[in-house]
Amino acid sequence: MDKLDAALGFQREALNLRVQRQEVLAANIAHADTPNYKARDFDFSSRLSQAVEKGRQANSFSLSTTSVRHIAAQGSSMPGQELLYRVPSQSSIDGNTVEMDAERVSFADNALRYESNLTVLGAKIKTLLAAAQQ
Amino acid sequence: MPMNIFHVAGSAMAAQSQRMNVTASNMANADSVAGPDGLPYRAKQVVFQVDADARDDVGGVRVASVIEDSSPLRTVYDPKNPHANTEGYVSLPNVNVVEEMTNMISASRSYQANVEVLNTAKTLMVKTLSVGQ
Numbered sequence: 001m002d003k004l005d006a007a008l009g010f011q012r013e014a015l016n017l018r019v020q021r022q023e024v025l026a027a028n029i030a031h032a033d034t035p036n037y038k039a040r041d042f043d044f045s046s047r048l049s050q051a052v053e054k055g056r057q058a059n060s061f062s063l064s065t066t067s068v069r070h071i072a073a074q075g076s077s078m079p080g081q082e083l084l085y086r087v088p089s090q091s092s093i094d095g096n097t098v099e100m101d102a103e104r105v106s107f108a109d110n111a112l113r114y115e116s117n118l119t120v121l122g123a124k125i126k127t128l129l130a131a132a133q134q
Numbered sequence: 135m136p137m138n139i140f141h142v143a144g145s146a147m148a149a150q151s152q153r154m155n156v157t158a159s160n161m162a163n164a165d166s167v168a169g170p171d172g173l174p175y176r177a178k179q180v181v182f183q184v185d186a187d188a189r190d191d192v193g194g195v196r197v198a199s200v201i202e203d204s205s206p207l208r209t210v211y212d213p214k215n216p217h218a219n220t221e222g223y224v225s226l227p228n229v230n231v232v233e234e235m236t237n238m239i240s241a242s243r244s245y246q247a248n249v250e251v252l253n254t255a256k257t258l259m260v261k262t263l264s265v266g267q
Contacts (some may be wrong), residue, residue, distance in 0.1 A: 015262075022258070026139045026251045027192035030146030032244050033153075034182040040192055083191045104247065111254045118258075118265050125266035 007128060011121040013051040017044060018114040024083060025107045028098050036095040039086040039103065139255040143248045145185060145194030150245040152197050153180045157238045164229040167217045175227040177203035177234075203228055 024040050031037040061075030088097040156178050166175040178200050186193025205228045213222030 022255065023139050023142065024192055026142045026255065027194075029247050029251050030142045030195050031182070031184065032247070033150070033240065034184060034195060037184060100247065104250075107251065107254070111258060114258055115261060118261055122265050122267070129266075 004128070008121065008124065010052055011117060011124065014048055014117050015114065015121065017047055017051065018110060018117060021110050022107070022114065025103055025110060028086075028103045029100070029107060032096070032098045032100050032103075034096060037098060038096075039088070039098045040083040041086050041106070042083050140252065142192070142194045143252040143255065145196065146248045147245055147252075149180070149182055149195040149197050150241045150248065153182075153241045154238060154245070156180050156200060157234050157241065160229045160234045161231060161238075164227060164231055164234075166227055167215070167224060174207050174225045175229070176207075177205075177227065177229045179203060 021042065021044060024042065028039045028041075031039075063070070063073040063075075065072060086097055086099075086102075088099060089102075090099065091097065160177045163169075163175040169175050180200050181198045183196045183198035184193050185196035207228050208226040209223045210226055211222055212218055212224045215224045218224045
Protein backbone atom coordinates (compact mmCIF):
# COMPACT_ATOMS: atom_id res chain seq x y z
CA MET A 1 0.00 0.00 0.00
CA ASP A 2 1.56 3.30 -1.00
CA LYS A 3 1.53 6.34 1.23
CA LEU A 4 -1.35 8.15 -0.44
CA ASP A 5 -3.42 5.01 -0.27
CA ALA A 6 -2.52 4.60 3.37
CA ALA A 7 -3.43 8.21 4.13
CA LEU A 8 -6.87 7.94 2.57
CA GLY A 9 -7.52 4.25 3.09
CA PHE A 10 -9.52 4.59 6.28
CA GLN A 11 -11.81 7.25 4.83
CA ARG A 12 -12.25 5.19 1.68
CA GLU A 13 -13.35 2.10 3.55
CA ALA A 14 -15.61 4.15 5.82
CA LEU A 15 -17.28 5.88 2.86
CA ASN A 16 -17.67 2.59 1.06
CA LEU A 17 -19.42 1.05 4.04
CA ARG A 18 -21.61 4.14 4.51
CA VAL A 19 -22.80 3.84 0.90
CA GLN A 20 -23.52 0.15 1.40
CA ARG A 21 -25.48 0.84 4.57
CA GLN A 22 -27.36 3.65 2.83
CA GLU A 23 -28.43 1.17 0.14
CA VAL A 24 -29.58 -1.38 2.68
CA LEU A 25 -31.58 1.23 4.61
CA ALA A 26 -33.07 2.60 1.39
CA ALA A 27 -34.20 -0.92 0.52
CA ASN A 28 -35.79 -1.25 3.97
CA ILE A 29 -37.75 1.97 3.44
CA ALA A 30 -38.70 0.88 -0.09
CA HIS A 31 -40.06 -2.41 1.25
CA ALA A 32 -42.16 -0.94 4.05
CA ASP A 33 -45.29 -2.45 2.45
CA THR A 34 -43.90 -5.70 1.04
CA PRO A 35 -45.38 -8.73 2.84
CA ASN A 36 -42.84 -11.01 4.56
CA TYR A 37 -39.94 -8.63 3.92
CA LYS A 38 -37.38 -8.74 6.73
CA ALA A 39 -35.53 -5.50 7.47
CA ARG A 40 -31.76 -5.82 7.05
CA ASP A 41 -28.78 -3.95 8.44
CA PHE A 42 -25.18 -4.56 9.40
CA ASP A 43 -22.93 -3.59 12.27
CA PHE A 44 -20.99 -0.67 10.88
CA SER A 45 -18.18 -0.46 13.43
CA SER A 46 -17.27 -4.15 13.31
CA ARG A 47 -17.37 -4.13 9.51
CA LEU A 48 -15.15 -1.03 9.41
CA SER A 49 -12.55 -2.39 11.82
CA GLN A 50 -12.55 -5.63 9.84
CA ALA A 51 -12.04 -3.72 6.57
CA VAL A 52 -9.23 -1.61 8.03
CA GLU A 53 -7.45 -4.49 9.73
CA LYS A 54 -7.67 -7.10 7.01
CA GLY A 55 -7.60 -4.76 4.04
CA ARG A 56 -8.88 -5.61 0.61
CA GLN A 57 -8.39 -9.01 -0.85
CA ALA A 58 -7.21 -9.70 -4.36
CA ASN A 59 -10.04 -11.20 -6.36
CA SER A 60 -10.11 -13.22 -9.54
CA PHE A 61 -10.23 -10.14 -11.76
CA SER A 62 -6.85 -9.30 -13.20
CA LEU A 63 -5.83 -7.07 -16.06
CA SER A 64 -5.21 -9.05 -19.23
CA THR A 65 -2.05 -7.84 -20.89
CA THR A 66 -1.34 -8.06 -24.60
CA SER A 67 2.16 -6.66 -24.49
CA VAL A 68 5.12 -7.45 -22.24
CA ARG A 69 5.40 -3.75 -21.45
CA HIS A 70 1.91 -3.60 -19.93
CA ILE A 71 1.91 -3.29 -16.18
CA ALA A 72 0.12 -6.15 -14.50
CA ALA A 73 -2.71 -5.23 -12.19
CA GLN A 74 -4.91 -7.18 -9.86
CA GLY A 75 -8.45 -6.27 -8.88
CA SER A 76 -9.25 -5.98 -5.22
CA SER A 77 -12.56 -6.05 -3.46
CA MET A 78 -14.11 -6.29 -0.08
CA PRO A 79 -15.27 -9.78 0.75
CA GLY A 80 -19.06 -9.89 0.65
CA GLN A 81 -20.52 -9.90 4.12
CA GLU A 82 -23.78 -11.31 5.24
CA LEU A 83 -26.41 -8.83 6.26
CA LEU A 84 -28.09 -9.19 9.60
CA TYR A 85 -31.81 -9.11 10.33
CA ARG A 86 -33.37 -6.43 12.45
CA VAL A 87 -35.35 -7.56 15.48
CA PRO A 88 -38.68 -5.73 15.37
CA SER A 89 -40.02 -4.16 18.54
CA GLN A 90 -43.55 -4.44 17.20
CA SER A 91 -44.27 -7.26 14.82
CA SER A 92 -46.82 -6.83 12.06
CA ILE A 93 -49.34 -9.37 10.86
CA ASP A 94 -48.02 -9.63 7.29
CA GLY A 95 -44.55 -10.76 8.44
CA ASN A 96 -42.91 -7.46 7.52
CA THR A 97 -40.34 -6.28 10.07
CA VAL A 98 -39.70 -2.79 8.69
CA GLU A 99 -40.29 -0.09 11.27
CA MET A 100 -40.54 3.03 9.23
CA ASP A 101 -39.64 5.52 11.97
CA ALA A 102 -36.54 3.61 13.06
CA GLU A 103 -35.45 3.09 9.46
CA ARG A 104 -35.82 6.73 8.59
CA VAL A 105 -33.89 7.81 11.67
CA SER A 106 -31.10 5.39 10.73
CA PHE A 107 -31.18 6.64 7.16
CA ALA A 108 -30.89 10.29 8.18
CA ASP A 109 -28.16 9.43 10.68
CA ASN A 110 -26.24 7.48 8.06
CA ALA A 111 -26.59 10.30 5.53
CA LEU A 112 -25.23 12.80 8.04
CA ARG A 113 -22.31 10.55 8.89
CA TYR A 114 -21.60 10.03 5.20
CA GLU A 115 -21.50 13.78 4.76
CA SER A 116 -19.19 14.35 7.71
CA ASN A 117 -17.00 11.58 6.35
CA LEU A 118 -16.85 13.44 3.03
CA THR A 119 -15.94 16.67 4.81
CA VAL A 120 -13.12 15.01 6.71
CA LEU A 121 -11.90 13.36 3.51
CA GLY A 122 -11.99 16.70 1.67
CA ALA A 123 -10.03 18.37 4.46
CA LYS A 124 -7.48 15.57 4.39
CA ILE A 125 -7.03 15.90 0.64
CA LYS A 126 -6.58 19.64 1.06
CA THR A 127 -3.94 19.07 3.76
CA LEU A 128 -2.06 16.62 1.55
CA LEU A 129 -2.26 19.03 -1.38
CA ALA A 130 -0.94 21.87 0.76
CA ALA A 131 1.96 19.68 1.91
CA ALA A 132 2.69 18.66 -1.68
CA GLN A 133 2.76 22.24 -2.88
CA GLN A 134 5.14 23.59 -0.25
CA MET B 135 -23.74 -4.91 -4.95
CA PRO B 136 -25.30 -4.63 -8.39
CA MET B 137 -28.15 -2.36 -7.32
CA ASN B 138 -28.18 1.21 -6.16
CA ILE B 139 -30.32 3.54 -4.14
CA PHE B 140 -31.82 5.18 -7.21
CA HIS B 141 -33.04 1.85 -8.51
CA VAL B 142 -34.40 0.76 -5.14
CA ALA B 143 -36.22 4.01 -4.37
CA GLY B 144 -37.34 4.44 -7.98
CA SER B 145 -38.85 0.97 -8.19
CA ALA B 146 -40.57 1.52 -4.85
CA MET B 147 -42.06 4.78 -6.14
CA ALA B 148 -43.30 3.04 -9.28
CA ALA B 149 -44.83 0.25 -7.21
CA GLN B 150 -46.52 2.66 -4.79
CA SER B 151 -47.87 4.70 -7.67
CA GLN B 152 -49.34 1.56 -9.21
CA ARG B 153 -50.91 0.79 -5.86
CA MET B 154 -52.39 4.28 -5.84
CA ASN B 155 -53.73 3.76 -9.38
CA VAL B 156 -55.43 0.54 -8.32
CA THR B 157 -56.90 2.30 -5.28
CA ALA B 158 -58.19 5.09 -7.50
CA SER B 159 -59.78 2.52 -9.79
CA ASN B 160 -61.41 0.80 -6.81
CA MET B 161 -62.81 4.06 -5.44
CA ALA B 162 -64.01 5.23 -8.84
CA ASN B 163 -65.78 1.93 -9.43
CA ALA B 164 -67.25 1.58 -5.95
CA ASP B 165 -70.74 1.64 -7.50
CA SER B 166 -70.08 0.09 -10.92
CA VAL B 167 -72.84 -2.48 -11.16
CA ALA B 168 -71.58 -4.00 -14.40
CA GLY B 169 -68.16 -4.10 -16.00
CA PRO B 170 -67.27 -5.09 -19.60
CA ASP B 171 -68.05 -8.73 -18.75
CA GLY B 172 -71.48 -7.84 -17.38
CA LEU B 173 -70.46 -8.72 -13.82
CA PRO B 174 -70.10 -6.24 -10.95
CA TYR B 175 -66.64 -4.70 -10.44
CA ARG B 176 -64.44 -6.50 -7.92
CA ALA B 177 -61.93 -4.65 -5.75
CA LYS B 178 -58.32 -5.16 -6.78
CA GLN B 179 -55.18 -5.18 -4.69
CA VAL B 180 -51.52 -5.10 -5.68
CA VAL B 181 -49.03 -7.61 -4.25
CA PHE B 182 -45.50 -6.35 -3.70
CA GLN B 183 -42.42 -8.53 -3.97
CA VAL B 184 -38.66 -8.13 -3.58
CA ASP B 185 -37.11 -7.72 -7.02
CA ALA B 186 -33.74 -9.39 -6.52
CA ASP B 187 -31.74 -12.47 -7.42
CA ALA B 188 -31.49 -15.17 -4.80
CA ARG B 189 -27.86 -14.30 -4.11
CA ASP B 190 -28.61 -10.63 -3.52
CA ASP B 191 -29.65 -9.57 -0.08
CA VAL B 192 -31.55 -6.43 -0.96
CA GLY B 193 -33.28 -5.19 -4.07
CA GLY B 194 -36.03 -3.04 -5.49
CA VAL B 195 -39.78 -3.50 -5.27
CA ARG B 196 -41.80 -5.27 -7.93
CA VAL B 197 -45.54 -5.60 -8.28
CA ALA B 198 -45.88 -9.38 -8.42
CA SER B 199 -49.54 -9.39 -9.37
CA VAL B 200 -52.81 -7.54 -9.10
CA ILE B 201 -55.25 -9.80 -7.35
CA GLU B 202 -59.02 -9.57 -7.17
CA ASP B 203 -60.65 -9.33 -3.81
CA SER B 204 -62.63 -12.55 -3.36
CA SER B 205 -64.86 -11.29 -0.56
CA PRO B 206 -68.62 -11.49 -1.31
CA LEU B 207 -70.30 -8.73 -3.27
CA ARG B 208 -72.62 -6.30 -1.58
CA THR B 209 -76.28 -7.01 -2.31
CA VAL B 210 -78.90 -4.33 -2.13
CA TYR B 211 -82.65 -4.72 -2.54
CA ASP B 212 -83.56 -2.46 -5.46
CA PRO B 213 -86.19 -4.03 -7.75
CA LYS B 214 -86.33 -0.93 -9.98
CA ASN B 215 -82.67 -1.39 -11.03
CA PRO B 216 -82.31 -2.97 -14.49
CA HIS B 217 -79.54 -5.22 -13.09
CA ALA B 218 -81.75 -6.58 -10.33
CA ASN B 219 -82.19 -10.36 -10.27
CA THR B 220 -85.57 -12.08 -10.17
CA GLU B 221 -85.84 -11.53 -6.41
CA GLY B 222 -85.11 -7.82 -6.80
CA TYR B 223 -81.56 -7.84 -5.43
CA VAL B 224 -78.68 -5.99 -7.13
CA SER B 225 -75.05 -7.12 -6.65
CA LEU B 226 -72.75 -4.17 -6.04
CA PRO B 227 -68.91 -4.15 -6.02
CA ASN B 228 -67.14 -5.41 -2.88
CA VAL B 229 -65.14 -2.17 -2.63
CA ASN B 230 -64.74 -0.95 0.95
CA VAL B 231 -64.30 2.79 0.54
CA VAL B 232 -62.87 3.25 4.05
CA GLU B 233 -60.21 0.59 3.42
CA GLU B 234 -59.37 2.10 0.06
CA MET B 235 -59.00 5.52 1.62
CA THR B 236 -56.50 4.30 4.24
CA ASN B 237 -54.74 2.30 1.54
CA MET B 238 -54.36 5.46 -0.50
CA ILE B 239 -52.97 7.44 2.43
CA SER B 240 -50.51 4.63 3.20
CA ALA B 241 -49.37 4.48 -0.44
CA SER B 242 -48.93 8.23 -0.61
CA ARG B 243 -46.90 8.31 2.62
CA SER B 244 -44.65 5.49 1.42
CA TYR B 245 -44.18 7.29 -1.88
CA GLN B 246 -43.15 10.45 -0.03
CA ALA B 247 -40.68 8.52 2.10
CA ASN B 248 -39.05 7.15 -1.04
CA VAL B 249 -38.88 10.59 -2.61
CA GLU B 250 -37.03 11.78 0.48
CA VAL B 251 -34.64 8.84 0.25
CA LEU B 252 -34.00 9.69 -3.38
CA ASN B 253 -33.39 13.35 -2.60
CA THR B 254 -30.96 12.52 0.20
CA ALA B 255 -29.08 10.10 -2.03
CA LYS B 256 -28.91 12.69 -4.79
CA THR B 257 -27.56 15.38 -2.44
CA LEU B 258 -24.92 12.98 -1.15
CA MET B 259 -23.89 12.01 -4.68
CA VAL B 260 -23.52 15.65 -5.69
CA LYS B 261 -21.39 16.32 -2.61
CA THR B 262 -19.28 13.26 -3.37
CA LEU B 263 -18.60 14.61 -6.85
CA SER B 264 -17.03 17.74 -5.40
CA VAL B 265 -14.91 16.04 -2.75
CA GLY B 266 -11.42 17.52 -2.37
CA GLN B 267 -12.31 20.79 -4.05
